[in-house]
Amino acid sequence: MNKKILRLALPNIISNITVPLLGVVDLAIVGHLEVEQSIGGISLATMIVNFIYWNFAFLRMGTSGFTAQSYGARNLKEATAVLFRSMAIAMLASGLILLFHRGILELAFHWIETSETVRSYTKAYFNIYIWAAPAILGQYALTGWLIGMQNAKTPMFVAIFVNVLNICLSFFFVYGLGMQIEGVAMASLIAQTCGFLYALLIFVRYYGRLRSYWDWSVVKRVRTFAPFFRVNSDIFMRTLLLVCVTTFFTSASASLGDTILAVNTLLMQFFIFFSYMMDGFAYASEALAGRYVGARDPLNLYRLVRQLFRWGLAVALLFTLLYGLFTEEILGILTDKANVILASRAYRHWVLLIPMAGFAAFLWDGIFIGATASRQMRNSMLVAAGGFFLLYALLSACRMPSALWISFLCYLALRGGVQTMMAKSVLSKSISTIHLQS
Numbered sequence: 001m002n003k004k005i006l007r008l009a010l011p012n013i014i015s016n017i018t019v020p021l022l023g024v025v026d027l028a029i030v031g032h033l034e035v036e037q038s039i040g041g042i043s044l045a046t047m048i049v050n051f052i053y054w055n056f057a058f059l060r061m062g063t064s065g066f067t068a069q070s071y072g073a074r075n076l077k078e079a080t081a082v083l084f085r086s087m088a089i090a091m092l093a094s095g096l097i098l099l100f101h102r103g104i105l106e107l108a109f110h111w112i113e114t115s116e117t118v119r120s121y122t123k124a125y126f127n128i129y130i131w132a133a134p135a136i137l138g139q140y141a142l143t144g145w146l147i148g149m150q151n152a153k154t155p156m157f158v159a160i161f162v163n164v165l166n167i168c169l170s171f172f173f174v175y176g177l178g179m180q181i182e183g184v185a186m187a188s189l190i191a192q193t194c195g196f197l198y199a200l201l202i203f204v205r206y207y208g209r210l211r212s213y214w215d216w217s218v219v220k221r222v223r224t225f226a227p228f229f230r231v232n233s234d235i236f237m238r239t240l241l242l243v244c245v246t247t248f249f250t251s252a253s254a255s256l257g258d259t260i261l262a263v264n265t266l267l268m269q270f271f272i273f274f275s276y277m278m279d280g281f282a283y284a285s286e287a288l289a290g291r292y293v294g295a296r297d298p299l300n301l302y303r304l305v306r307q308l309f310r311w312g313l314a315v316a317l318l319f320t321l322l323y324g325l326f327t328e329e330i331l332g333i334l335t336d337k338a339n340v341i342l343a344s345r346a347y348r349h350w351v352l353l354i355p356m357a358g359f360a361a362f363l364w365d366g367i368f369i370g371a372t373a374s375r376q377m378r379n380s381m382l383v384a385a386g387g388f389f390l391l392y393a394l395l396s397a398c399r400m401p402s403a404l405w406i407s408f409l410c411y412l413a414l415r416g417g418v419q420t421m422m423a424k425s426v427l428s429k430s431i432s433t434i435h436l437q438s
Helices: 002-031 037-054 058-072 076-099 101-111 116-148 153-176 181-206 208-213 222-255 258-294 298-334 338-344 348-370 374-397 403-437
Strands: none
Touching: 002 153, 002 258, 002 298, 037 101, 037 116, 037 222, 058 076, 058 116, 058 222, 058 258, 058 348, 076 101, 076 116, 101 116, 116 153, 116 181, 116 258, 153 181, 181 208, 222 258, 222 374, 222 403, 258 298, 258 338, 258 348, 298 338, 298 348, 298 403, 348 374, 348 403, 374 403
16 A cells, blocks of 8 residues: 555655745745845735635546546546546636636735735736636646546656746746846746646647547536536635635735735745645545545555555654754745844744644545545535634734734644544445445
């Protein structure tokens, strides 16, 4: 079981490492520009863009779960149909995003309090990067399908290609051509577009053997979308709540001033580093849990859960140790602004609690997605997000200086805790369904 987990997890971890590396490089480039507010600008722009894109994460999650179950049942025709449905939704959604992107930006500014300088940097980045919508959503669909097909290497190659190209272009545009934050946005747009085209080429080349199963008419059969939408509506709601929490975190930081916004943006990178590592194991759990559900194999499903949590605990302890030893050095890489580094010292101890508070949620998300237990995953997020906003309101009323970080850590712990309580029922239901289908 460990070999199967690592065969899927390691490629995802390797590709995910390039994602925070890209974020670090972009943030480091912007953090060394002349104007301090550029850090807040890219933070808010990324927050708004993520608010849009992350709400379509169901294109990856739902696709991987359905595809993995079809793969486990050896139903390649349905597995291919899942991709076509997901890709159709991705292209339709990206068209709507581009059509309404200016209104979305203005609506975001209506809710976010920040300085005019930060706002101008935010607009500059957003108005360029938003045009990557078709490429990003298309990659969501393809990545989810490939993971469901137990192929973690191809998404790894695509992610590495995208992020390395993005890093190179960012340096070229900013330091070679003298562009500012617009250069960072342009690099991301070009890299994402090239990555999507690269992924399509790989799909056509290596999955051409499935050509006999290609049936474009599935896109016209509206009724076949019903299970996909039923599961993905729950994933959409779960993701919307997740995005609301992270967006509120940035928005609340902005209301505390440009310096605190910069501090929390930098410290949040520690959560992002850890999340991309854990996502590797979450992707593995999606693929394997879905495969064992589709193959009607409850014994291996339980073995998978036990081994995943052993790996998750080990990774959490490792990151806690690394953050305890190298917090100052990591912050020094991200920015050279002495006042921002100094201000961060009052909050950096909270970073040490992120790994242990959050690792269970990542693993259960993957297992629940593979088992298409989307309703339970949605309900756990409802409890966690509700706890976050309630606790923040209470602590803010008491003028607690670290109200935002305490609430965020409790939110992470609640997600994993509630899912742990639900897990026995979810797995039993999956096994009962398997037996009923036998």
